[in-house]
Amino acid sequence: DYYTLSDRELIQRAFRLAEKAHAGQKRASGEPYVNHCLAVAAILVDFLMPADIIAAGLLHDTVEDTSIKIDDLRRDFGEGVANLVQGVTKLTQLPRVSRGEHQEEALRKQEEDSPKPEDDTAKRNRKRDLAAETLRKTFLAMDSDVRVVLIKLADRLHNMRTLGAFPEAKRRRIAKETLDIFAPLANRLGIWQIKWELEDLGFRYTNPEKYKEIAEQLAERRETREAEIQHISESIFKLLANSGIKVDISGRSKHIYSIYHKMIEKGKSFDLVRDVRGIRLIVPNVAACYAVLGLIHTHWRPIPGEFDDYIAAPKDNFYQSLHTVI
Ligand code: MN
Numbered sequence: 001d002y003y004t005l006s007d008r009e010l011i012q013r014a015f016r017l018a019e020k021a022h023a024g025q026k027r028a029s030g031e032p033y034v035n036h037c038l039a040v041a042a043i044l045v046d047f048l049m050p051a052d053i054i055a056a057g058l059l060h061d062t063v064e065d066t067s068i069k070i071d072d073l074r075r076d077f078g079e080g081v082a083n084l085v086q087g088v089t090k091l092t093q094l095p096r097v098s099r100g101e102h103q104e105e106a107l108r109k110q111e112e113d114s115p116k117p118e119d120d121t122a123k124r125n126r127k128r129d130l131a132a133e134t135l136r137k138t139f140l141a142m143d144s145d146v147r148v149v150l151i152k153l154a155d156r157l158h159n160m161r162t163l164g165a166f167p168e169a170k171r172r173r174i175a176k177e178t179l180d181i182f183a184p185l186a187n188r189l190g191i192w193q194i195k196w197e198l199e200d201l202g203f204r205y206t207n208p209e210k211y212k213e214i215a216e217q218l219a220e221r222r223e224t225r226e227a228e229i230q231h232i233s234e235s236i237f238k239l240l241a242n243s244g245i246k247v248d249i250s251g252r253s254k255h256i257y258s259i260y261h262k263m264i265e266k267g268k269s270f271d272l273v274r275d276v277r278g279i280r281l282i283v284p285n286v287a288a289c290y291a292v293l294g295l296i297h298t299h300w301r302p303i304p305g306e307f308d309d310y311i312a313a314p315k316d317n318f319y320q321s322l323h324t325v326i
């Protein structure tokens with residue numbers, strides 16, 4: 001319903017060409033190739049992207065994998081759609097320039113060059129610098145068109161969802177590249193849903209044992225956890241009822257990869273990762289954020305060292321909020 005009649009006409013035309021161009025091609029799973037194009041378009045529709053992006057999503061593999069030329073697209077769909085497809089096609093080369101292996105090689109080299117053994121913080125900082133550098137190069141290679149990146153992220157997300165069809169070595173390589181490049185990209189752009197899913201899928205295929213362990217522990221306690229979140233949400237709702245602050249409360253399920261990270265970062269076991277149970281409060285303005293924090297901290301004891309003020313000090317991707325553990 002979101003799309004106008006002419007939007008739909010464009011999208012349908014793009015689908016018909018993709019279907020014709022990819023006719024006879026199959027994915028690793030054995031399904032018709034065009035299913036991938038449809039899935040990519042569907043992810044973009046979920047984000048209510050404009051029709052030219054949906055059309056380009058449907059056509060994103062035609063120039064790379066079929067006899068369709070970029071000029072054909074320019075003629076039939078116009079400069080806009082053609083440029084998007086061209087951008088995505090160019091981006092296919094990208095991971096080879098700045099792949100994770102190069103990163104690790106550089107890291108190893110730095111380690112060899114460094115005269116004395118470093119502590120974990122120094123090592124982590126360097127790893128972070130290299131990740132930032134990879135991301136910077138990635139952005140440079142993208143012609144600064146964020147729409148191209150969105151299509152590429154949707155493409156990668158569907159490829160990750162269907163990664164099971166590939167042999168183990170290929171799964172690992174693609175999953176590692178996803179964690180090195182595409183999840184950080186999604187994070188930098190603030191597209192949380194894609195970031196989380198890319199991270200969890202990437203983790204699942206790079207570290208299957210640990211993934212399974214955490215997933216099982218999460219599943220085991222899901223019911224208890226959900227009941228607890230429900231209970232705590234109600235308490236908070238009651239607490240805030242008299243404050244006059246309009247608040248939207250939702251449970252926040254912590255993702256597997258971020259639980260794993262916290263376990264590593266804090267050297268803790270699953271049981272000791274405290275914010276597996278999380279609640280998110282959305283209030284109308286910044287003043288209300290601090291007011292609600294004050295109310296919460298006067299009713300429940302905050303745990304020292306767990307408070308983060310990302311309003312005063314936003315994350316690199318401009319994310320702002322208050323985090324506390326009680
Ligand atoms: Mn594709």
